[in-house]
Amino acid sequence: MTNPFERLRDVLDQISDDIEAELGRQRERFRYTVERGRIRFDAEARRRHRAARQGLGPFLLHTRPLVVLTSPLIYRLIIPFVALDIFVSVYQAVCFPIYGIRKVPRSDFIAIDRQHLQYLNGLQKLNCVYCGYCNGVISWVREVAARTEAYWCPIKHARSLAGTHGYYADYADYGDAEAF
Numbered sequence: 001m002t003n004p005f006e007r008l009r010d011v012l013d014q015i016s017d018d019i020e021a022e023l024g025r026q027r028e029r030f031r032y033t034v035e036r037g038r039i040r041f042d043a044e045a046r047r048r049h050r051a052a053r054q055g056l057g058p059f060l061l062h063t064r065p066l067v068v069l070t071s072p073l074i075y076r077l078i079i080p081f082v083a084l085d086i087f088v089s090v091y092q093a094v095c096f097p098i099y100g101i102r103k104v105p106r107s108d109f110i111a112i113d114r115q116h117l118q119y120l121n122g123l124q125k126l127n128c129v130y131c132g133y134c135n136g137v138i139s140w141v142r143e144v145a146a147r148t149e150a151y152w153c154p155i156k157h158a159r160s161l162a163g164t165h166g167y168y169a170d171y172a173d174y175g176d177a178e179a180f
Helices: 004-029 043-052 056-061 065-076 078-099 122-152
Strands: 032-035 038-041
Touching (some): 038 043, 056 122, 065 078
């Protein structure tokens, strides 16, 4: 007999399959394929995308001034994101083999592909590269941290947390010394 967590994981697996099927339907609807990691739109989709692109001038003209003024604060964060990427890469390369933890491939988490969309202007493409990298690094680091936690301290917290990772359900309950 399966425990409640195994049943819930089965439900999550089914949901994941459903999401992948829906993504396949969207690929058809938006007329693109993914071939060896590259996205290919058909000619008609590319033509419609180019026609929908808003030039940089009109784009900036319709952007609120405070958004423009705060952009250096956003872009300045690239420094700690790159540093985090480097430090976690070194940590994983050195420590994971020692601990016997399976390494987390960065490419499974960092997707930089939106800049190929023809309906984006240059600044929008730059923003998409930045967000794809930064959000990917955060997701990748979270998985590295989750595997580290699963190795060193697989104990649930006393209170509920939002957004726990996939290993958390298997952790020993808080206060259950025998299970630890």
